[in-house]
Structures are given as structure tokens and as C-alpha cells.
Amino acid sequence: MKKIIIALFILLFASNVLSAPTDLMTVSPSATDDTVIEATDENSRNSTISTPYNVHSHNGLIGAATLFVASSGGEFTTITAAMNAASSGDIILVAEGTYTESVTFAADDITLVSIGSMENTIITQTDADVVDFSTREGCVLDGFTISLTAADNATDDVISGASDTTDDTFNIIQDCKIIATTADVISGWNPVGTSDGNYRFIHCEFEIDQNNIATAAVDAMVFVGGNVDLIDCIIDFQSTQTGTGNLIVLSLGGGSFTANIEDCRITLDSATTTLSQNIGLVGSSSGFTVNIRDTFIHAYTTASGDAIALRAEGAGTFNLYNVILDANNSDADEEAIDVTAGDTVNAHNVSIVEGTITNNGTLTEWGIRDENQRPRNVAGMYIGTVQDNNLFDDTTTGGGTTTMYIGNGAINVTCFTQYHSYQLGDKDLETGEAVRLDNDGLLYRTTSENDPTFRGLFYKKTAWRTAFGDELIQKGYEKIDAEGKKRQKDKKKDYKYKTKKKATKNDYAYYVAVIGDSYVKETGESVFLDGAWVCDEGGSINNGDFLTTANRAGYLKKQTDGLHHTYTAGKMRQDIIFDIDGINKTAYMDIY
Known part of the structure; x- marks a missing residue:
């Protein structure tokens, strides 16, 4: 996306080489190295532009409108001004700089993209919403640092939205760093939260910090009433609150929805005390499906509050594939998995570093439990322990149905x-x-x-009886059967038939x-x-x-x-x- 947009930006603003077009222009595809891009309009007006950008491919059509934002020298000096001028399908290019403003998407299918680095293209607010998708859908936010530095109200969000869910159109947030910090007592703060609509986060990093708070319940990321995808994301929630407010990294709920979480790391580190719960991920509504692949979920507290890596509640289904779960607190009563009545968890090759399992729903496990699947550190050394003598046996409590398609660490199991x-x-x-x-x-x-x-x-x-279907072998076998020969002992010695051919290794x-x-x-x-x-x-x-x-x-x-x-x-x-x-x-x- 950025590669295409850079080319579009050059075409629009290199007025010393190319006169401003009045009609749609086609950009010839595939520009690599220090190459020349040829722009041809419907009147056969040809021009060439030398571009300093290396290893970029520029393809496609310049769309309805492309707006340019820069703190100085741009068509617009604020993103909000460009957004107010934009229509559905428009592209807004943003130069590097710090933009202190609240940005609200003004129409469907708007693309807001930085043309500089993520680290140096910043949208920030102190104590107000930063980026709001509102009720829009099909929008793209690409390549920014989004920062909320000092939230003081439960409605202060770094990312928010209430998009339409009548179709499967997703809003996409990609290649962004999303930061939210508070030092105030804000109970019910959800710094990343959507109340409707479909959202897809790709290659994003989240840093949520709650500092020096006495008591405040926080759900760092909340998605309600729509589908959500998290792909190749790092989500880190740090809290130094010393009270009893419950903390959740990722909360999914609001009716029937599907969430896909793949190649992610979800971590919670807190200092809450006895009465609080510290949860990595929770699904809590009727009819939901959460698919988690190749992901690490960690819930940790230095105190004695509950630490729960994964909780299923509200009559939904979790499907886990190659997931590592880790829950840890000071008094060793942490839970890796908590399944409530009416919920289902299907676990395929799930490793537990720390934590027990509470199952009051339906819990089914497939896979191998052995030392080779224990997580390792960067030096290749094993870390933690894997509960490998039947993952869901004496570590599991509750009145639910637990089914294991698994043996023990010796791998004497029925595999697929x-x-x-x-x-x-x-x-x-x-x-x-x-x-x-x-x-x-x-x-x-x-x-x-x-x-x-x-x-x-x-x-x-x-087995010889089922050997490949070779007619000669089958007839020979029948003859040996009839004569009462010992099958295994005499396979080669007495194996002859009409052709007088002896059985060879290749006949089997x-x-x-x-x-x-x-x-x-x-x-x-x-x-x-x-x-x-x-x-x-x-x-x-x-x-x-x-x-x-x-x-x-x-x-x-x-x-x-x-x-x-x-x-x-x-x-x-x-x-x-x-x-x-x-x-x-x-x-x-x-x-x-």
C-alpha cells in the first residue's frame, strides 16, 4: 500500500515535470531500483518522472482523490482538515511529524497512510480520543504511532469505533504502534475499544500502561459485537495498581462473532492484590468462536490475585492450535485455562508453562505432550515445565466434560x-x-x-496380508494358508507358486x-x-x-x-x- 501511495504522491506533486492532470491517469507497473515511471493519460500525453525511491513497485490507478498532509508545505496542515475534505474512496497521505489532534474517519473506504516511518509519524492526544473509526467501514490506518499519553476519563480511547456490521467489510489497522497510558483512577477504561463492526490488526504493537493506581478495573482491548482479526501483533499490558480492580488484556464479547488470533504475543504483568483477577484473554458472549494459532498468552501478577491466561465464558467456543499458556502469581493458584459451564475449548498441541485447568464446560485436547515441545529461550534452553503426564488429568478441576486424545511423555499415543x-x-x-x-x-x-x-x-x-495387492503374492499367501505354513517364519523360504518365482524384498x-x-x-x-x-x-x-x-x-x-x-x-x-x-x-x- 505504501509503495503505491508514494508513487501517487510523486505524480501529483512533481509539477516541474508533469502538469497537473484533469483526468484519470494510469501508472505503468513495476518500477524497481532507480527507475523511470511513465504516466499516460487518455489523451496520449506522455511524461517521465525520475524517482529516488529504490525497490518499489508502483501499479494501478490514481483514485478519486489524493490529499496531502504536512505540518508545513502541505495541502492540509492537519489530518482532521484533510479528513473533513475527504470522500469515500479517497487517500490521505501524511508526511512525518507529530499531529496533536483527534482524528475521526469521515466516510467509508478512506485510506489514511503515512509516507514516512511509523516512529516519526505520530498522532497523539493527552487525554482525549486519538483515532475514532466512528460508524465507518472499509477504512485503512497504515504506518503510524498512535499515542494517548495521560488518559483521565474512561472514555479516552487511543483506538475506537462503532462501525456497521451488515456486511463483512473490515476496517484495517496495519504497521502501527499503539500506546495508551494513564496515571489516574479510571475504572472501566478501555483504551482500545470497539462497540460494533469488523476490525483487522496486522503487524501492530500495543503498549498499555496503568501506573500508580490505587484501584481501577481496566480491560486494555475490548471488541464487542463484531469480528476481529489480530495477526502478527504484540500486546503488552503493564499495571502497577495496588488495589483490587480486575485487569484483562483482551476481552471479546457481544453476541455471535468470530475472532482470529494468529502469531501473536499477549502479555499482562501486574501488581494487583488479593481480590482482583488478572486475565490474558476472555471470551464472554453466546455463540462466539475464537480461533487462536501459534500464539503465546501470559498472565502474571507479583501479588496473590488470580492469574488466568485464558477464560471461556458465555457459551462460546475456543479453538487453540499450537498455543503456549502461562499464568503465574505469588501463591501458586494460577489457572492456564478456565472453562465455564456451556463453553467449549478444543486444544490442539497446547503447552502450559505454569497454571492448572478449571473445566466446568467441555474441554477436548489433541496432540503430543513431551519434552521436545517445551518452550525454549533464545539460548535454546528449556524454560518452565510442561505438564506432560496427561495435560488434563490431575491438574484439572471442575464438573465439566474433559476428553483427552493423548497419552504421556513417552509418545505412546494414537496420532493423526x-x-x-x-x-x-x-x-x-x-x-x-x-x-x-x-x-x-x-x-x-x-x-x-x-x-x-x-x-x-x-x-x-x-502386514503381508495387505501387501500392495500384487496378485502373485496374494495367491502364494493363500497357498501357504491352505498348507498351514507359519506365515512369518516361512515367507521367503517356502514362498513359491506357479511361476516358481521366489519372493524378494521388492515384492512386499x-x-x-x-x-x-x-x-x-x-x-x-x-x-x-x-x-x-x-x-x-x-x-x-x-x-x-x-x-x-x-x-x-x-x-x-x-x-x-x-x-x-x-x-x-x-x-x-x-x-x-x-x-x-x-x-x-x-x-x-x-x-x-
């Missing part, structure tokens, strides 16, 4: 892993090796990077794990899948990295980007520690 069976090209494959399916229909270990013929992880030989079928978990253990079997073979050819491998085949035969490595390609083998689900040879043969991954 699906197989296909093939015959071998390479006869010496080992369990856990990455294999490819060749055009001859046989399995071979992978030997080159980014191989799109990757089929899965080699597992073991199939072999399992390949093609989707699901890379850990499978079957009681009584001498061979089991104990993880994928990975190497350091692509560098370090961490939880969440995509994997692809390596040049090292039979191994996977870290993929160079985060996109899902035809050659993507799967996603890593733990931080990898390599041995002295730069390999690990027990890596836990999702096979794609």
Missing part, C-alpha cells in the same frame, strides 16, 4: 498419521527418511533440494507416512516412526518453520521462505537441536 503403501526402489531405506515417488511407481530416498516428488517419511513393511509393500504427525508408536512392533530426519543444510530450524527436501540424501531442511510451495514437505513443530554432524533423526513435524 495417514499412510500409503508402495514398493521399493532403494532397498535400504530407514525409518524416518524422506522419500520420493518416482515415475516407475517405486520409492527412493530424496537426494536434491526442493523436490516436488517428495511423498512422505518412510515407515515400515506392511512398505508404508509411507504421507500426512499428519511424524511420531507414531505401535505397542509390540519392533519398528515405529520416531520422527523425521532433518539437517542443518538450510540453517537452524525452529517451531513453525516450513521444511523441504535437502541435498543430503534422505533429509529435510528449513525452507528459504514462509510460503507453501509444491515442494513444501511440512511444518516443524519444535525447535531443533542438531548433533555434531548437523542432523537430527527424531524431529517432530506436521507432514503435508
Whole structure:
């Protein structure tokens, strides 16, 4: 978005090169390095503009109107003045500077974007609303620091809105730093709050500070009556209040809604006392759905108040995928998960650093609990502990229904892993090796990077009765059955039929794990899948990295980007520690 808008700004204001247009102009696509942009209007008037901006691509049409704000030399000197002059579909460009004003979006589909850095393009107020989306929808706020420095009233918001929810149009806030601070006793303060409408926050950082307060309940971020997405955001709520007011980082409610939280860090650090509750995230209305992926939620208090990482209340559903929960207080009665009557929590690969579970609703857990999934610090050392002897057993209290699709830290569990069976090209494959399916229909270990013929992880030989459907083997098996031969002992020794052909290793079928978990253990079997073979050819491998085949035969490595390609083998689900040879043969991954 910023790249396009910079190009538009140059076209509009480089009057020494290009005369002001009176009609729509098309910007020729793809300008990179120090390139020339060609602008052509419907009267075939051509002009060229040299631009100093590197590595930018400029595409598309100059829209209805583009307004420029700068503290000096701009068309407007305040954002509010530009907003009052704007209509639906307009773009407002804002130069670097500090703008002390309250900004309210004046129409639907307005884009407000900085053309400088986020750190140096600041909208601020001391004790009043900073940015209000009002009842508008389809608007964009891009690239600002939004700051509320000294709130003294419960209605002082840094971000607010009450947009229409009649359709699925979202207001988008992206690449912003959002700061709200108060040192006053304000009970009911919600510095980031919307009462209706759909909002999407992308790559945003929130800093909420409540300083030196005696007693005041604060919900740092409140979304009511609409859908909300939080993607790749950091939310940090710090409170030094010494009273009994409840503190919540993120509160979701107001009827039936959907919230998607992905790749986020949500933290609360407080000093509240006995009667208060300190909650990381709460969903509290009938019919809501909250989907949380690859996210860390932390609720901490230095005192004895309740610390709760996640609370479900109000007859809704939480779906958790690869989530780490941490709750901690001074008297060790913290809760990682609190499920009230009528609520449902579905937990997939959830790790708990600290905290117990209270379940008075419905709680279901899928996944693996073992030491390899414990969170690590930057030095690669394990931190905290994972409750890995059945996550929801003796740590769970309450009268709800708890279901566990999980065993213990030894991984003797029924995993979600699906197989296909093939015959071998390479006869010496080992369990856990990455294999490819060749055009001859046989399995071979992978030997080159980014191989799109990757089929899965080699597992073991199939049971003879179900071997691949080879007609010769099936008839031979029936003959041995009829003669009462011992099947396992005499497979090769006595295996002959009309063709007089002896059974060879290649006549049997072999399992390949093609989707699901890379850990499978079957009681009584001498061979089991104990993880994928990975190497350091692509560098370090961490939880969440995509994997692809390596040049090292039979191994996977870290993929160079985060996109899902035809050659993507799967996603890593733990931080990898390599041995002295730069390999690990027990890596836990999702096979794609």
C-alpha cells in the first residue's frame, strides 16, 4: 500500500515535470531500483518522472482523490482538515511529524497512510480520543504511532469505533504502534475499544500502561459485537495498581462473532492484590468462536490475585492450535485455562508453562505432550515445565466434560498419521527418511533440494496380508494358508507358486507416512516412526518453520521462505537441536 501511495504522491506533486492532470491517469507497473515511471493519460500525453525511491513497485490507478498532509508545505496542515475534505474512496497521505489532534474517519473506504516511518509519524492526544473509526467501514490506518499519553476519563480511547456490521467489510489497522497510558483512577477504561463492526490488526504493537493506581478495573482491548482479526501483533499490558480492580488484556464479547488470533504475543504483568483477577484473554458472549494459532498468552501478577491466561465464558467456543499458556502469581493458584459451564475449548498441541485447568464446560485436547515441545529461550534452553503426564488429568478441576486424545511423555499415543503403501526402489531405506515417488511407481530416498516428488517419511513393511495387492503374492499367501505354513517364519523360504518365482524384498509393500504427525508408536512392533530426519543444510530450524527436501540424501531442511510451495514437505513443530554432524533423526513435524 505504501509503495503505491508514494508513487501517487510523486505524480501529483512533481509539477516541474508533469502538469497537473484533469483526468484519470494510469501508472505503468513495476518500477524497481532507480527507475523511470511513465504516466499516460487518455489523451496520449506522455511524461517521465525520475524517482529516488529504490525497490518499489508502483501499479494501478490514481483514485478519486489524493490529499496531502504536512505540518508545513502541505495541502492540509492537519489530518482532521484533510479528513473533513475527504470522500469515500479517497487517500490521505501524511508526511512525518507529530499531529496533536483527534482524528475521526469521515466516510467509508478512506485510506489514511503515512509516507514516512511509523516512529516519526505520530498522532497523539493527552487525554482525549486519538483515532475514532466512528460508524465507518472499509477504512485503512497504515504506518503510524498512535499515542494517548495521560488518559483521565474512561472514555479516552487511543483506538475506537462503532462501525456497521451488515456486511463483512473490515476496517484495517496495519504497521502501527499503539500506546495508551494513564496515571489516574479510571475504572472501566478501555483504551482500545470497539462497540460494533469488523476490525483487522496486522503487524501492530500495543503498549498499555496503568501506573500508580490505587484501584481501577481496566480491560486494555475490548471488541464487542463484531469480528476481529489480530495477526502478527504484540500486546503488552503493564499495571502497577495496588488495589483490587480486575485487569484483562483482551476481552471479546457481544453476541455471535468470530475472532482470529494468529502469531501473536499477549502479555499482562501486574501488581494487583488479593481480590482482583488478572486475565490474558476472555471470551464472554453466546455463540462466539475464537480461533487462536501459534500464539503465546501470559498472565502474571507479583501479588496473590488470580492469574488466568485464558477464560471461556458465555457459551462460546475456543479453538487453540499450537498455543503456549502461562499464568503465574505469588501463591501458586494460577489457572492456564478456565472453562465455564456451556463453553467449549478444543486444544490442539497446547503447552502450559505454569497454571492448572478449571473445566466446568467441555474441554477436548489433541496432540503430543513431551519434552521436545517445551518452550525454549533464545539460548535454546528449556524454560518452565510442561505438564506432560496427561495435560488434563490431575491438574484439572471442575464438573465439566474433559476428553483427552493423548497419552504421556513417552509418545505412546494414537496420532493423526495417514499412510500409503508402495514398493521399493532403494532397498535400504530407514525409518524416518524422506522419500520420493518416482515415475516407475517405486520409492527412493530424496537426494536434491526442493523436490516436488517428495511423498512422505518412510515407515515400515506392511502386514503381508495387505501387501500392495500384487496378485502373485496374494495367491502364494493363500497357498501357504491352505498348507498351514507359519506365515512369518516361512515367507521367503517356502514362498513359491506357479511361476516358481521366489519372493524378494521388492515384492512386499512398505508404508509411507504421507500426512499428519511424524511420531507414531505401535505397542509390540519392533519398528515405529520416531520422527523425521532433518539437517542443518538450510540453517537452524525452529517451531513453525516450513521444511523441504535437502541435498543430503534422505533429509529435510528449513525452507528459504514462509510460503507453501509444491515442494513444501511440512511444518516443524519444535525447535531443533542438531548433533555434531548437523542432523537430527527424531524431529517432530506436521507432514503435508
